[in-house]
Each structure stands twice: as C-alpha cells, then as structure tokens.
Amino acid sequence: MKAINTNKQAYLQQVKQQNISAVLNVIWEHQSISRVEMIKKTGLTSGTISNLTKELIQLGIIREYEAVSGTVGRRRIMLGFNPDxxxxxxxxxxxxxxxxxxxxxxxxxxxxxxxxxxxxxxxxxxxxxxxxxxxxxxxxxxxxxxxxxxxxxxxxxxxxxxxxxxxxxxxxxxxxxxxxxxxxxxxxxxxxxxxxxxxxxxLAERWYGIGRNSRDLVFITMGMGIGGGIVTKGELVRGTNGLYGQVGHMTIVPDGEKCACGNYGCWETVGAIQGILKRSGGARTMDELMRHVREGNPQATECMERTLQYLEIAIINVFAMYDPEQIVLGGRLYPYLSDHIIELRKRVRERTFSFVKDRVHIASATFGTSxxxxxxxxxxxxxxxxxxxxxxxx
Amino acid sequence: MKAINTNKQAYLQQVKQQNISAVLNVIWEHQSISRVEMIKKTGLTSGTISNLTKELIQLGIIREYEAVSGTVGRRRIMLGFNPDxxxxxxxxxxxxxxxxxxxxxxxxxxxxxxxxxxxxxxxxxxxxxxxxxxxxxxxxxxxxxxxxxxxxxxxxxxxxxxxxxxxxxxxxxxxxxxxxxxxxxxxxxxxxxxxxxxxxxxLAERWYGIGRNSRDLVFITMGMGIGGGIVTKGELVRGTNGLYGQVGHMTIVPDGEKCACGNYGCWETVGAIQGILKRSGGARTMDELMRHVREGNPQATECMERTLQYLEIAIINVFAMYDPEQIVLGGRLYPYLSDHIIELRKRVRERTFSFVKDRVHIASATFGTSxxxxxxxxxxxxxxxxxxxxxxxx
Known part of the structure; x- marks a missing residue:
C-alpha cells in the first residue's frame, strides 16, 4: 500500500484525487446515481460528496437530471456522466x-x-x-x-x-x-x-463494454496471431516483462510445430489464421476456407473442427488459470468462428468443476472489428x- | 480506488494504518533501513516517520540498532524488525x-x-x-x-x-x-x-522466502494433486470463484484421461503422484519408482522422462500466462524431480522469447515439506x- 504523503499540500491533493476517483467510479458503475446512494456506496460524508459533485458539475464532466420513479411519481435528482x-x-x-x-x-x-x-x-x-x-x-x-x-x-x-x-x-x-x-x-x-x-x-470491455459489471475478464483476440488482455479486480495485469496473458503461446499440441517464440505447438501455430490455412487443404483465405466448408470439402471441414477443438481447450485452460467472470472473444478471425459460440459454451461447461459450471461466461467482443x-x-x-x-x- | 473517509476520526485512523503499513513494508524489504532512507522510500515527512517509528518501537515490533558502515566507520541508527x-x-x-x-x-x-x-x-x-x-x-x-x-x-x-x-x-x-x-x-x-x-x-515465499525481492511469483505444489498460488504485485490473486491459478487443471494431454474436474488430460492426471505411478509399470510408491529407475527399468525410466516433459510444458505455459519473476516448485512430489531442475531450466529457456530468456527463473521451495x-x-x-x-x- 502506498504511503499517504503528509506534506499538507501534496497530501490534500492526493486525498482529493482518490475521492474524486471513487465518486467517478461509482457514477460509472451505476450509470446514474443519487447523492444519497453515493454517500452509501463510497462511505464519504454528505459534505464531501456535495463539494466534489459540485466541482465535477462545474467542470462539465457530470451533470444532474431529474428522475421520476415508481407509481407515486417521486422526483429525485440523479447524477450521470456528461458525454459531451x-x-x-x-x-x-x-x-x-x-x-x-x-x-x-x-x-x-x-x-x-x-x-x-x-x-x-x-x-x-x-x-x-x-x-x-x-x-x-x-x-x-x-x-x-x-x-x-x-x-x-x-x-x-x-x-x-x-x-x-x-x-x-x-x-x-x-x-x-x-x-x-x-x-x-x-x-x-x-x-x-x-x-x-x-x-x-x-480495456474496451472493461470501461465501455461488459466490464461495468465484470471486474475480472479475459479478452482473447484471434487473427494473424493470438493475444490476451487480462483484467483482474478492474485493472490490467502486465506481469514482470509486460508479457502477462500471452494466451497464444500456451502449448496446445505437445511436440507440435516450432513457434516464433521458441516453444513448440503454441495455440497460435494452429489456431491463428496462418496455422488454420496450412491444414485447410489449399484455401488461401478464411473466406475461401469457409466456402470449402459450405461445399462439404472434407479436409476443410476437418480443419474447422480441429480449430474449434483447439479453441475449446484454450478456453478451458484460460478458465483454469485465471478464473475470470467473463471470457470475451474477438479479433479478425472470430467472425468465422462465432456461429459456434453456443456449442462451445456448452462443451466448455461440461469440462469444468460442477460447482462453477453456471458461472462460465463466454461472450463476443462488444465492438467487433473496432x-x-x-x-x-x-x-x-x-x-x-x-x-x-x-x-x-x- | 477506495474513497478516503472524511469522517475525521475514521479517516485519521485510515491514513495512519496506510502509513504504518508503508513503513513496515519498507523495513521488511530492506531488512534494515535508516530513517533518512525511509523518508526517501515512502515519501513521508521526517515528522511522520519519526512519530510512527517511535510508536512501532514502543510496541516492540521494530527496534533500533547501530550500524558501522564503510572504511570511515560512520555510525548510523538503523531500524529492523524485532523477531521476538x-x-x-x-x-x-x-x-x-x-x-x-x-x-x-x-x-x-x-x-x-x-x-x-x-x-x-x-x-x-x-x-x-x-x-x-x-x-x-x-x-x-x-x-x-x-x-x-x-x-x-x-x-x-x-x-x-x-x-x-x-x-x-x-x-x-x-x-x-x-x-x-x-x-x-x-x-x-x-x-x-x-x-x-x-x-x-x-505466501511463505512472498513474505519469508524469495518474495522479498520478487513481487510476481507463481508457486506450484505437486503431490497427490497439483495446485498453484499466484502472487501479482505482492498480492495473492483469487479470481472470481476462488479458483485462480488452478495450474493442475490445464490441459497437457489433449484427448487424455478424464479428470475429477470434468476436463480431459489435465496436468494433474499425468503429473501428480497417482498419474505417474499408473504408467510406471507397477511401482506402488514414488520411492519404488525411483528404485526401478536407478535399476535401469525401461518403463520406469520412460515414465520419469514423460513426467519431466509434462512439467516442462506446464512451466512454459505458466510463463506464457502469468509472466512471473519466479516460478517456485514444491510439494511432496518435488524432491523426486529436483535433481533435474538445472536441465529443466535450460530446456524452458530454449523455449521462451529470446528477449526474456535470461529472466526465466525457476527455484525450489524455500521451506521444503514445511x-x-x-x-x-x-x-x-x-x-x-x-x-x-x-x-x-x-
């Protein structure tokens, strides 16, 4: 835990920053919230909440509006972000x-x-x-x-x-x-x-997507390579060398092909676009591979089935290692796999501890290719x- | 970030706790430290450091002693924990x-x-x-x-x-x-x-072992099962369901045997004691297996080689997923594998990104079976x- 500076000036600034942060976060989590609820959620006094919200309104970051709730039509002043x-x-x-x-x-x-x-x-x-x-x-x-x-x-x-x-x-x-x-x-x-x-x-999920309610999430991006971004307790985890969450480099095929990273049989070697096309039986693009699958080409079909099996194992490993609330899948490759997400969810659930089966959540990226x-x-x-x-x- | 309570009483207590924590941590990290260095490291004022250390000395938790440093024999008052x-x-x-x-x-x-x-x-x-x-x-x-x-x-x-x-x-x-x-x-x-x-x-490593200098470590305990404890930025990570770091349940043998967790081919099914003995060719205990290996029994030898290959893959995956400063190995099974740790380190280094090869650290548990x-x-x-x-x- 960081020390709180007791040089008065620096110190008051530090406390203020921490409290404004708490206020903004609670507004963000609830989208809109009254001052009374804010006092409850932050543990700050009504005086402090009153001062800080006044300042934030003056800065234009948040704004007040009136909400009419319930059958009695009680009016309450709520606070929310001011997008503009x-x-x-x-x-x-x-x-x-x-x-x-x-x-x-x-x-x-x-x-x-x-x-x-x-x-x-x-x-x-x-x-x-x-x-x-x-x-x-x-x-x-x-x-x-x-x-x-x-x-x-x-x-x-x-x-x-x-x-x-x-x-x-x-x-x-x-x-x-x-x-x-x-x-x-x-x-x-x-x-x-x-x-x-x-x-x-x-971070797109953490702040603007499903992260409003999930503080522990793993984003897996699949395309020419496979990468991971891990949010734990609402914060990005980086690791010792900035290499935390290199999910593309977990071993999926023991004694498999050598990867650029030095390891053998990394998920990326068989689960990213190049690796998939290699065993597709001649397709040069994912679109072409999908066409072959639709035409019933057996090698293309087998190739896609394999790809989904690798994805299944990878997701199970991600659950075992990070115990996230949500796994979110995206990247340029994902649209070619997204039709199978319901089946995938089912198969992953069958392969996890029974007492957490219902807590296995796999979602699609909120913002697609953007x-x-x-x-x-x-x-x-x-x-x-x-x-x-x-x-x-x- | 948590709000700082501005109810004066509760608030001063919170600030005090945070600052005492900072002081204790800096003493712990350095084992012994002067007040001047403490001011630098914590950013607290000399007045605060003076008051807090006085209080901690009165409580008996830390103590002063005189250190004589360098050739000029300069005397400095240092502070360290009082173990008794x-x-x-x-x-x-x-x-x-x-x-x-x-x-x-x-x-x-x-x-x-x-x-x-x-x-x-x-x-x-x-x-x-x-x-x-x-x-x-x-x-x-x-x-x-x-x-x-x-x-x-x-x-x-x-x-x-x-x-x-x-x-x-x-x-x-x-x-x-x-x-x-x-x-x-x-x-x-x-x-x-x-x-x-x-x-x-x-936590034994984090506080009493190698963790004094490593804030990011993974402890792998191997015995009847295989478990993991993950410390990131000095804190234990727990995950959404308290299942963070279930390293024993990562898939090591795709399409392998069914595990108690529901998954197939988990590391635990082939890398923990029961799984090892199953393919040992008749050994009933690890001691017996080791005797067979020493006697040159080919099935026993092959069984141990496999066990080490699984361990190697598991460690590579742990590096890819958690990017720790240190991986520490322990548990009842580990003494049977520890002769191979130097070879293992070498093999893992050959299989990781070249720019982090020198930062791959694998250590034995500091406290053995305790x-x-x-x-x-x-x-x-x-x-x-x-x-x-x-x-x-x-």
Missing part, C-alpha cells in the same frame, strides 16, 4: 490497417476512419497516413470551444510503457525503439498514451477515472 | 498429515510437530489431534509475558474466506460447510485465519504488514 464534456481521439495502428476514431467521453463514436497500410513500413510512412485523420478529428472536436481529453493509441507489443517507446514487435518493421508517445504528444499538443493492442481490446481502437479511447477514459486530477490538469 | 516481539502459530491440515509450528515474527521456527492423520476423518477427529499441540505452543509463547499475533491455518480449498468456512474439498470428507476459522478463534481465544494450502505455499505450514504463519505476518492497526488492535 470532452472528446477522446483513438488510434489503432495494426500490421495491415490503421483506424482513427473520435468519441465522446463515454465511448460513443462520432467519427471513424480506416485505411489499408499493408504496403507501408515504419513510423514515418504510417504516421503520415494517420496524421491528416487525427488533425481532422482534433479540429472537429475543438470547433466551438470543445475539449479533447487525450489521444489513446493501440499498437502491437512489446513496448516500454514508462518511456512510451515501441520495442521490436514481430512482423512490424522499423518501429524498434520508436518514441511513439512523445511524438504524438509533440505533433498534436495533446496528452498521448500508448498501449498494447490486446490490452486495449480488454474493439482495439475503442479500447485506445478507453485507455484515456480509464486514466480519468483512476487519476482524475492528473488527467484533467496534467 | 510476537509469536505466530501455524497449522497445516493436510489429507494425510497435520503440522503445527510456533514461529517468531519473522518466520523462524521455534517449535514444530507433525502427525499422521491418514486414518482420521472430519473436523472432530482431526482437530482433536491438532488441539494439544496448539495449546502447548500457545502456552510456550505466552510464558513470561509473550504475545501471540494470531493463528494461520492452511487447509485444502475451496473455501469461503469471508465466512471462514470450508467448502467440499475433494478427498477431504466431513469438512463441507465447517466454520473452521470461528472454531479456532473460539478454542484458542486468538485471532485465527484460514487459507487455501496452495496459497499459503505462495512450506505450507510456514505459509500459514505468513498469512498472519502479511496481515500485520498490510493492515497493521486492525491486526494489532482489531
């Missing part, structure tokens, strides 16, 4: 596409653009594509006195989060050592943040809710 | 043995006893065996005005920690619903705590360091 108080810009830099969005404070997309960058390499070329989109979103956001809370950016890991630097991600040439965070801050004069793209997917970029904006929103004063007044 | 200020009683209730220990505050064993209970069943019979030992330890501790900080108890999970109740652990008849914590508190008039035995093993009972005392010590006021005056 701030805008957030989200950037997702992938290996083949970039996506940029402008959202309101609560994750609603106001503007969104996607562009293919498969032919481009390195920060200079790729940021040149991103640049005009970000500028346009920023202009739009600032028009008429609007405010931008920050820029969140999803990129392939690994990275040095403290320094804001990208570290040699596989198949992502030219980015090793690139100071992406500071470059974005410099270009747009806005607070910028970077985050691993599997983690942004998890999961990662929405998560990039959720990074900024999450900072507001955990360190409100630092985020607002830097 | 309190005693802790640890109880480990296993399926075939019970162990009871009396330790000083820093985990040094003063008295220890182990007894076979393989023929006994249920709380009445087993607690009757535990009882005289605990009474003797308590008497010894209290003789001459000594103080006991509490009783920590390791038991097979699952359990309801909030209520202090055991929930139907497999192969542990008669304990379902038993209010163990309250019963121990009643019998011995001391604060009692219960904890899952895989978790106590992890790991779980030492961990039971570490539960109490951990409570002192995280909630000092509640633990001392609660």
């Amino acid at each position: 108080s701030y805008r957030i810009i989200g950037i997702d830099i992938g290996r083949s596409t970039i996506e940029v969005v402008l959202t309101d404070l609560t994750g609603n997309v106001l503007l969104s653009v996607e562009e293919n960058i498969a032919q481009l390499r390195g920060p200079d070329q790729i940021l040149a594509v991103v640049d005009p989109h970000v500028n346009r979103m920023k202009e739009k956001a600032l028009a008429g006195g609007g405010r931008v809370l920050g820029i969140g950016t999803a990129v392939p890991g690994p990275m040095d989060l403290e320094k804001g630097i990208i570290l040699s991600p596989p198949n992502f040439l030219g980015w090793d050592g690139y100071p992406l965070r500071d470059e974005l801050t410099r270009r747009y004069s806005l607070p910028a943040h970077i985050e691993d793209d599997s983690c942004t997917c998890a 999961q990662s970029v929405i998560g990039a904006t959720a990074v900024v929103f999450g900072k507001l809710l955990t360190s409100p004063l630092d985020t607002l007044f830097g | 200020s309190y005693r802790i009683i640890g109880i480990d209730i296993g399926r075939s043995t019970i162990e009871v220990v009396l330790t000083d505050l820093t985990g040094n064993v003063l008295l220890s006893v182990e007894e076979n209970i393989a023929q006994l069943r249920g709380p009445d019979q087993i607690l009757a065996v535990v009882d005289p030992h605990v009474n003797r330890m308590k008497e010894k501790a209290l003789a001459g005005g000594g103080r006991v900080l509490g009783i920590g108890t390791a038991v097979p999970g699952p359990m309801d920690l909030e209520k202090g109740i055991i929930l139907s652990p497999p192969n542990f008849l008669g304990w379902d619903g038993y209010p163990l914590r309250d019963e121990l508190t009643r019998r011995y008039s001391l604060p009692a705590h219960i904890e899952d035995d895989s978790c106590t093993c992890a 790991q779980s009972v030492i961990g039971a005392t570490a539960v109490v010590f951990g409570k002192l360091l995280t909630s000092p006021l509640d633990t001392l005056f609660g």
Whole structure:
C-alpha cells in the first residue's frame, strides 16, 4: 500500500484525487446515481460528496437530471456522466490497417476512419497516413470551444510503457525503439498514451463494454496471431516483462510445430489464421476456407473442427488459470468462428468443476472489428477515472 | 480506488494504518533501513516517520540498532524488525498429515510437530489431534509475558474466506460447510485465519522466502494433486470463484484421461503422484519408482522422462500466462524431480522469447515439506504488514 504523503499540500491533493476517483467510479458503475446512494456506496460524508459533485458539475464532466420513479411519481435528482464534456481521439495502428476514431467521453463514436497500410513500413510512412485523420478529428472536436481529453493509441507489443517507446514487435518493421508517445504528444499538443493492442481490446470491455459489471475478464483476440488482455479486480495485469496473458503461446499440441517464440505447438501455430490455412487443404483465405466448408470439402471441414477443438481447450485452460467472470472473444478471425459460440459454451461447461459450471461466461467482443481502437479511447477514459486530477490538469 | 473517509476520526485512523503499513513494508524489504532512507522510500515527512517509528518501537515490533558502515566507520541508527516481539502459530491440515509450528515474527521456527492423520476423518477427529499441540505452543509463547499475533491455518480449498468456512474439498470428507476459522478463534481465544494450502505455499515465499525481492511469483505444489498460488504485485490473486491459478487443471494431454474436474488430460492426471505411478509399470510408491529407475527399468525410466516433459510444458505455459519473476516448485512430489531442475531450466529457456530468456527463473521451495505450514504463519505476518492497526488492535 502506498504511503499517504503528509506534506499538507501534496497530501490534500492526493486525498482529493482518490475521492474524486471513487465518486467517478461509482457514477460509472451505476450509470446514474443519487447523492444519497453515493454517500452509501463510497462511505464519504454528505459534505464531501456535495463539494466534489459540485466541482465535477462545474467542470462539465457530470451533470444532474431529474428522475421520476415508481407509481407515486417521486422526483429525485440523479447524477450521470456528461458525454459531451470532452472528446477522446483513438488510434489503432495494426500490421495491415490503421483506424482513427473520435468519441465522446463515454465511448460513443462520432467519427471513424480506416485505411489499408499493408504496403507501408515504419513510423514515418504510417504516421503520415494517420496524421491528416487525427488533425481532422482534433479540429472537429475543438470547433466551438470543445475539449479533447487525450489521444489513446493501440499498437502491437512489446513496448516500454514508462518511456512510451515501441520495442521490436514481430512482423512490424522499423518501429524498434520508436518514441511513439512523445511524438504524438509533440505533433498534436495533446496528452498521448500508448498501449498494447490486446490490452486495449480488454480495456474496451472493461470501461465501455461488459466490464461495468465484470471486474475480472479475459479478452482473447484471434487473427494473424493470438493475444490476451487480462483484467483482474478492474485493472490490467502486465506481469514482470509486460508479457502477462500471452494466451497464444500456451502449448496446445505437445511436440507440435516450432513457434516464433521458441516453444513448440503454441495455440497460435494452429489456431491463428496462418496455422488454420496450412491444414485447410489449399484455401488461401478464411473466406475461401469457409466456402470449402459450405461445399462439404472434407479436409476443410476437418480443419474447422480441429480449430474449434483447439479453441475449446484454450478456453478451458484460460478458465483454469485465471478464473475470470467473463471470457470475451474477438479479433479478425472470430467472425468465422462465432456461429459456434453456443456449442462451445456448452462443451466448455461440461469440462469444468460442477460447482462453477453456471458461472462460465463466454461472450463476443462488444465492438467487433473496432474493439482495439475503442479500447485506445478507453485507455484515456480509464486514466480519468483512476487519476482524475492528473488527467484533467496534467 | 477506495474513497478516503472524511469522517475525521475514521479517516485519521485510515491514513495512519496506510502509513504504518508503508513503513513496515519498507523495513521488511530492506531488512534494515535508516530513517533518512525511509523518508526517501515512502515519501513521508521526517515528522511522520519519526512519530510512527517511535510508536512501532514502543510496541516492540521494530527496534533500533547501530550500524558501522564503510572504511570511515560512520555510525548510523538503523531500524529492523524485532523477531521476538510476537509469536505466530501455524497449522497445516493436510489429507494425510497435520503440522503445527510456533514461529517468531519473522518466520523462524521455534517449535514444530507433525502427525499422521491418514486414518482420521472430519473436523472432530482431526482437530482433536491438532488441539494439544496448539495449546502447548500457545502456552510456550505466552510464558513470561509473550504475545501471540494470531493463528494461520492452511487447509485444502475451496473455501469461503469471508465466512471462514470450508467448502467440499475433494478427498477431504466431513469438512463441507465447517466454520473452521470461528472454531479456532473460539478454542484458542486468538485471532485465527484460514487459507487455501496452495496459497499459503505462495505466501511463505512472498513474505519469508524469495518474495522479498520478487513481487510476481507463481508457486506450484505437486503431490497427490497439483495446485498453484499466484502472487501479482505482492498480492495473492483469487479470481472470481476462488479458483485462480488452478495450474493442475490445464490441459497437457489433449484427448487424455478424464479428470475429477470434468476436463480431459489435465496436468494433474499425468503429473501428480497417482498419474505417474499408473504408467510406471507397477511401482506402488514414488520411492519404488525411483528404485526401478536407478535399476535401469525401461518403463520406469520412460515414465520419469514423460513426467519431466509434462512439467516442462506446464512451466512454459505458466510463463506464457502469468509472466512471473519466479516460478517456485514444491510439494511432496518435488524432491523426486529436483535433481533435474538445472536441465529443466535450460530446456524452458530454449523455449521462451529470446528477449526474456535470461529472466526465466525457476527455484525450489524455500521451506521444503514445511512450506505450507510456514505459509500459514505468513498469512498472519502479511496481515500485520498490510493492515497493521486492525491486526494489532482489531
């Protein structure tokens, strides 16, 4: 536990930040809540709640409205977030596409653009594509006195989060050592943040998706690779080397093919797109494979069945290791598997401890293919809710 | 983040608890530390440090001593824990043995006893065996005005920690619903705590073993079953259903034998004692199997090789999933495998991302077969360091 600084000034600031954070979180959890309920939930005094909510209303982050409840028509003053108080810009830099969005404070997309960058390499070329989109979103956001809370950016890991630097991600040439965070801050004069793209997917759920009610969730993103983002007690877990939740590198086929990571038979070698196509009997794309399956091609059918078995084992392992409230599946590959999710849920339940069978929840990503970029904006929103004063007044 | 109560009385108490916790933790991490360093490490003012350390010295928990450092012989007043200020009683209730220990505050064993209970069943019979030992330890501790900080108890999970109740652990008849914590508190008039035995093993490392320098560690205990205790950022992680870190139930043999948990090919089915003996070619105990291996029996040799391969895959998966600083291996089975740990480390390193190869650390349990009972005392010590006021005056 961190010490509470007793240098009076710093200390009062610390207490205030902690209490504003508690107030914002309780509003977020309940979507709308009265001051009386807020006192109960936070344990703060009515005086403190009254002061803090007044300040947050003045800042425009939350707003009051009147709710009429029940048959007697009792009127109550409720508090909720004010979505239009701030805008957030989200950037997702992938290996083949970039996506940029402008959202309101609560994750609603106001503007969104996607562009293919498969032919481009390195920060200079790729940021040149991103640049005009970000500028346009920023202009739009600032028009008429609007405010931008920050820029969140999803990129392939690994990275040095403290320094804001990208570290040699596989198949992502030219980015090793690139100071992406500071470059974005410099270009747009806005607070910028970077985050691993599997983690942004998890954060999209944590803040804007099913995480409002689930503090323990695992997001699995399946595409050219397989990644995981793990939220425990509402917080992203990173591990010692920033490699927590490398679910794609658990062994699924003992003595299987060698993986880029050095291990053999990783889930990624058989469960990501390349691995699936390898045993498909000639399909070059997932669409082609699905066509072969529909046409009754036995090798294609067998290939898909295998893929689902691997997914089943992987999910069982994820339950055994992380005991999450929810497993959420997404990524470019997932739409090809999503028809089987009900069957998958059933099979996984049959293979878990009987006393938790009913607590096995497997869901589809809330934001589909935009999961990662929405998560990039959720990074900024999450900072507001955990360190409100630092985020607002830097 | 929790709100800080602004009811003045409750609030000052909360701040004080948080700051004492910070002071105790920094002393624990450094083993001995000067007040000046303490100010730097905690960010607290010299006045606060001076008051809090004075109070802790009066309570007897820490003590001053003089250190002479360097060639110039400069004398400095250092602070460290006072091991004799309190005693802790640890109880480990296993399926075939019970162990009871009396330790000083820093985990040094003063008295220890182990007894076979393989023929006994249920709380009445087993607690009757535990009882005289605990009474003797308590008497010894209290003789001459000594103080006991509490009783920590390791038991097979699952359990309801909030209520202090055991929930139907497999192969542990008669304990379902038993209010163990309250019963121990009643019998011995001391604060009692219960904890899952895989978790106590992890806590033994976290507080008294390698955890002084490793905040992220995974303890794997191998015996009749295989369990895991996961410490992240210095804290035990429990998951949604108290089933976090069920490493024994990750799939190691796809399409393998059905496990008690419902899954197929769990590591426990092939890597725990029963599973190993099943393919040993007739050995009835691990000692017998080891004799067959030494005699060059090919089936026994093949059986051991397989066991080590399964362990290797399991450890690689644990690294991929939890990215810990340390994996620590223990349990009744481990002594039969420990000769191979150097080879195992080498093989695991060859199978992990090159940029983290040097950061793969695999260690043997610090407390051998007493790991779980030492961990039971570490539960109490951990409570002192995280909630000092509640633990001392609660």
